[in-house]
Amino acid sequence: MENGSTLRKRWGFRSNPELNMATDNTVRSVLFMLLSKLNNSDTRPVIPLGHGDPSAFPCFRTTQIAEDAIVHSIRSATFNGYVPPVGILPARRAVAEYLSQDLPYALSPDDVFLTLGCTQAIQTVVTVLSIPKANILLPKPGFPYYEAIAKSCHLEVRHFDLLPHKDWEVDLDSVNALADENTVAMVIINPGNPCGNVFTHQHLQKVAETAKNLGILVISDEVYDHIAFGKNPFVPMAVFASTVPVITLGSISKRWIVPGWRLGWLVINDRNGILKEHGIIDCITAYLNISSDAPTFIQGAVPDILSKTKVDFFSKIVNIIKEAANICYEGIQDVPGIICPSKPEGSMFVMVKLDLSVFEDIEDDVDFCVKLAKEESVIILPGNCVGLNNWLRVTFAIEHSALEEGINRLKAFCARHAKKP
Structure with missing residues (x-):
């Protein structure tokens, strides 16, 4: 008789690999991965430019x-x-x-x-x-x-x-x-x-x-x-x-x-x-x-x-988002290696293209976002998550001063990783 410690039962269950593959590139999973890359020694607040949830900011409080x-x-x-x-x-x-x-x-x-x-x-x-x-x-x-x-x-x-x-x-x-x-x-x-x-x-x-x-x-x-x-x-x-x-x-x-x-x-x-x-x-x-x-x-x-709900509440929210969109679009114009093909006119996002030829040590959009999180505590969603490799999805529906700070950190990051003359 075999020793009880060596006995193994053949279990009839296993995980669904297709489910894992289907969900490994969702917004939530990618943003969770980027948050895990943050440098805990960086005392600056994290700038969340990756997720469309402005509810954390007082200026966006509901009616x-x-x-x-x-x-x-x-x-x-x-x-x-x-x-x-x-x-x-x-x-x-x-x-x-x-x-x-x-x-x-x-x-x-x-x-x-x-x-x-x-x-x-x-x-x-x-x-x-x-x-x-x-x-x-x-x-x-x-x-x-x-x-x-x-x-x-x-x-x-x-x-x-x-x-x-x-x-x-x-x-x-x-x-x-x-x-x-x-x-x-x-x-x-x-x-x-x-x-x-x-x-x-x-x-x-x-x-x-x-x-x-x-x-x-x-x-x-x-x-x-x-x-x-x-x-x-x-x-x-x-x-x-x-x-x-x-x-x-x-x-x-x-x-x-x-x-x-x-x-x-x-x-x-x-x-x-x-x-x-x-x-x-x-x-x-x-x-x-x-x-x-x-x-x-x-x-x-x-x-x-x-x-x-009164019309003035909706007008206030849209005006805040519109101003944020302008801040984002105009600020990105001065960021080396990032191209914005069209000014956002709705929702809370804009797609911008990476010019990888500008950078010394950036492999792709995911590498860009991982290094940005580590070095600047700024979270941006890599474009491959939404179907476009070497693009970025930027959320601008956050408090304006935080958005300006995030764009400044993004600009410093891109300048630091740009090829030297």
């Missing part, structure tokens, strides 16, 4: 109306129990009314599905579309969470280009070239993350016509809706829902500066009943039946948050 709505919701003791998987009716009605303000038609509460932040909205729609042999078209650069979820669902990903020399418009020729009979949808992000662009009405119409001709739906990520401060006003993709079915994703996270409140939505804009006919709406409901719900007390507060 008191939203805070009061949360307090009232909790103290009412009305929202302590389970709720329908699609969300409570008053909150869904409030979202429908809020979004309908920008549309030529009125949404119904039945068009609205509340989610645990916009991330669950992404997870829901991508999972619902993940049928055998299907593929989905994603923008490059784009938000990596889409790709991570698609890969975890075995949904093939194909990338179409955004054109930096055309204010990051969709390269519709590449969309047409990539699509085939197994393509189910294309994703757009407007206002743009990571590019800081805002699509024109005319360009969105072309996107809608292209998608219609290909027989695919448009997933429009509008989590930064109305955070637009350039020549183009924000136009929701759902304006074109008579041309092509549109699924709109959004949340209160960015416009109200409360990403931690985790209240998002998935909205059906299906003027011709195409999504209903093909079972997509029933499948969304089925998926939410096995998912987590958005916090009930947040849902209870949504009607007041959406209907009572």
Whole structure:
């Protein structure tokens, strides 16, 4: 009989390697890696130019109306129990009314599905579309969470280009070239993350016509809706829902500066009943039946948050972000080795290109960001995380003095690593 200490049981489980590969390049994982590279002996504050979360800065505090709505919701003791998987009716009605303000038609509460932040909205729609042999078209650069979820669902990903020399418009020729009979949808992000662009009405119409001709739906990520401060006003993709079915994703996270409140939505804009006919709406409901719900007390507060927030709050936030965008864009012009192809006009980000020929000892965008974190305690997201190697995504939605300090440190870093004459 074998010695008990040498006996081994063959266990029947193992980890899922595809899940690890799908999530090793998400924003969270990369930023966590960069934070681990910080020099603990550097007593200067860390400058966070990598993550779109301005809530830590007092100038970006949310409106008191939203805070009061949360307090009232909790103290009412009305929202302590389970709720329908699609969300409570008053909150869904409030979202429908809020979004309908920008549309030529009125949404119904039945068009609205509340989610645990916009991330669950992404997870829901991508999972619902993940049928055998299907593929989905994603923008490059784009938000990596889409790709991570698609890969975890075995949904093939194909990338179409955004054109930096055309204010990051969709390269519709590449969309047409990539699509085939197994393509189910294309994703757009407007206002743009990571590019800081805002699509024109005319360009969105072309996107809608292209998608219609290909027989695919448009997933429009509008989590930064109305955070637009350039020549183009924000136009929701759902304006074109008579041309092509549109699924709109959004949340209160960015416009109200409360990403931690985790209240998002998935909205059906299906003027011709195409999504209903093909079972997509029933499948969304089925998926939410096995998912987590958005916090009930947040849902209870949504009607007041959406209907009572004053215009001056939104104007104040957009003006702060606009000024920060100007500080960032103008400051980067003087940084050696960094090129900004277009001025940001929306969201909280800008994409800038690295000219590696300027530097003595920088291998690529990841090497740049790791060394920048170690030497200057500045966190910037490497472009390969969003699909463009040797680019950087810079977040400018932070307090202005911190942003100026971050750009000064970035300039010193680039000068230090530049090739000597």
